[in-house]
Amino acid sequence: MAMPYDYEDGHQQQSGPDSLSYDPSFVPDPVKSFVVHLYRHIREKNVYEIHQMYENSFQTLSERMFKDVPWPSVDAVAPFVDNDHVFCLLYREMWFRHLYARLSPTLKQRIDSWDNYCSLFQVVLHGVVNMQLPNQWLWDMVDEFVYQFQSFCQYRAKMKNKTEQEIALLKQFDQAWNVYGVLNFLQALVEKSMIIQILEQEKEGLEQFTATDGYDYNGGSNVLKVLGYFSMIGLLRVHCLLGDYHTGLKCLLPIDLSQQGVYTSVIGSHIATIYHYGFANLMLRRYVDAIREFNKILLYIYKTKQYHQKSPQYEQILKKNEQMYALLAISLSLCPQVKLVEETVNSQLREKYGEKMLRMQRFDDEAFALYDELFSYACPKFITPSAPSFEDPLVNYNQDAYRLQLKLFLYEVKQQQLLSGVRTFLKVYSTISMGKLATYLEVDEPTLRTILLTYKHKTHAVDSDGKISSNADVDFYVDDDMIHVIESKPAKRYGDYFLRQIVKLEGVMTDVDRVKLE
Numbered sequence: 001m002a003m004p005y006d007y008e009d010g011h012q013q014q015s016g017p018d019s020l021s022y023d024p025s026f027v028p029d030p031v032k033s034f035v036v037h038l039y040r041h042i043r044e045k046n047v048y049e050i051h052q053m054y055e056n057s058f059q060t061l062s063e064r065m066f067k068d069v070p071w072p073s074v075d076a077v078a079p080f081v082d083n084d085h086v087f088c089l090l091y092r093e094m095w096f097r098h099l100y101a102r103l104s105p106t107l108k109q110r111i112d113s114w115d116n117y118c119s120l121f122q123v124v125l126h127g128v129v130n131m132q133l134p135n136q137w138l139w140d141m142v143d144e145f146v147y148q149f150q151s152f153c154q155y156r157a158k159m160k161n162k163t164e165q166e167i168a169l170l171k172q173f174d175q176a177w178n179v180y181g182v183l184n185f186l187q188a189l190v191e192k193s194m195i196i197q198i199l200e201q202e203k204e205g206l207e208q209f210t211a212t213d214g215y216d217y218n219g220g221s222n223v224l225k226v227l228g229y230f231s232m233i234g235l236l237r238v239h240c241l242l243g244d245y246h247t248g249l250k251c252l253l254p255i256d257l258s259q260q261g262v263y264t265s266v267i268g269s270h271i272a273t274i275y276h277y278g279f280a281n282l283m284l285r286r287y288v289d290a291i292r293e294f295n296k297i298l299l300y301i302y303k304t305k306q307y308h309q310k311s312p313q314y315e316q317i318l319k320k321n322e323q324m325y326a327l328l329a330i331s332l333s334l335c336p337q338v339k340l341v342e343e344t345v346n347s348q349l350r351e352k353y354g355e356k357m358l359r360m361q362r363f364d365d366e367a368f369a370l371y372d373e374l375f376s377y378a379c380p381k382f383i384t385p386s387a388p389s390f391e392d393p394l395v396n397y398n399q400d401a402y403r404l405q406l407k408l409f410l411y412e413v414k415q416q417q418l419l420s421g422v423r424t425f426l427k428v429y430s431t432i433s434m435g436k437l438a439t440y441l442e443v444d445e446p447t448l449r450t451i452l453l454t455y456k457h458k459t460h461a462v463d464s465d466g467k468i469s470s471n472a473d474v475d476f477y478v479d480d481d482m483i484h485v486i487e488s489k490p491a492k493r494y495g496d497y498f499l500r501q502i503v504k505l506e507g508v509m510t511d512v513d514r515v516k517l518e
Contacts, residue, residue: 025076031071038087050132055311071095073095086129089119093141096109100113100151110152118185131223135266136268139269142227143230149383153177154381154383157383158396159397170387170390186238189224190232193229195209209262226262229263232255233272236249239251243405249284270297271301271324272320274324275324276380278297279379287334287337288337290328291328294327295341298324299342302345305317323378326377328341329349329357334413336361376402419454419459422441433481
């Protein structure tokens, strides 16, 4: 029997959405089968099958048939799914996500994707959505929504080589990916889903949200509630991109990071939450909070990495893992609280950044270059949310927001440099006179008092509850002209040491058992 269309061998050789080989109205049989089955499973609320098709079948087909061209258009597949409006919005959401991942979207496609998100979220907020979708898909929706907003702001900020047609489109569709629109949608999903109240009621035993991973086993829908939940993480991410760390952390407050939650049910959500939470705390000088959470997530990734090797998110997991090690190296260089870090994570950290951290803690000229290097590698891609002035000369300003955050960060490092000498002497003495320390630091006593006050200020931070807590591993108080040092001694973890040795011994014994004596 003759094949009607050899999608792989013939037309798939050329690349790009504008390639003559790409026919958006042609629907290959595997795609027809895919949308028909996905539509049926969504109508039947078969979450397991939806998840399998979404995670595996969609990725397999994309790799095999649409490596460098878009999927068939929504108009082409609509007849196979009863022209169902909501399914078509979901299909287009996946269509644009694939386009962003594999190709370079045009300005018109960026605007069309914004329109599709508006329509999809409007249906969720104001329509009747009687569906159960996998958490992975719902997380990806919020994650991609924020990513495309970030991508649009970066694209718009590169004004230098824009054509007249692109500038005309930017002027015409000035509300597309508007920062207020993005924030309003995420906030509306949080409020309409009543997720904050649900999480409060769960603490009192009146709700079963986390226990069921957000799914509704009574025939209802999980879409609005889970989208609302993930939107809190989306808001944290957007505010981090804007450099508003206080507001970002405030948006995340309803989620208790000390407990397992729905955010931990999807690896991408888990990593994004801790990455942005840790980064925001780092920028607010809450180093202890940042170190604790980075340590926990890096240990978790280390233990579970092998289970995600076949996941489409695997490369992203590895990238974020490396970035968080860089952020942990920065945090520990500014606040040497190594006792908060597990041995496994610490040994990985020493392997990656041990030498650099020693140089960073010396705070010489080379140290600033290292802080700059690690910050630039590990920070989010900051954005300028406002539209450019089209009347001014067209210049690129996509790096402006990043340069501002880097400048603020290095200014903080510069201030910490002043304190490194004080800390060195406080580590050595249990008591020391003001005059003696002033002599060592080659300053007069009034200047030393200023430095000691600065040390107190810089080693204390205000947490989310408004309480002041210390980041210092060495603290002190002044009585008359004597400085009394209080050093926190880490409790020795004999248990950890013996457990590690037992695991090693078991490994050796297993290897010995495998050896077959001839």
